[in-house]
Amino acid sequence: MSGEEICETHVWASLGVVSRQGAVRRIWECERCPVWTAEPFDPDHELSWDDTWLSER
Template identity: 65%
Template structure:
């Protein structure tokens, strides 16, 4: 598929989460072509595991 075959306007779908050396991010993939991107999560919104009700399970 050549670059000209890519969408002019992408339809994004969240397809997963990835952990990288620079943090955690969501993977977004276009539903109509092979383009994808990552959105890095903002560390300011991170909550420590021990501070969640899940840690008590």
């Protein structure tokens, strides 16, 4: 598959997270073609840092 072809069924791999316009987003890239996306995290699932076990370290 050349770099310009887009596959019909993407195989997504998470590359990490970024902050865009004040919102945290996870970056996903297809393993078969050059397509990628930045999906926002669900704010309803956000947990305050102070409420995690990591804050005690």
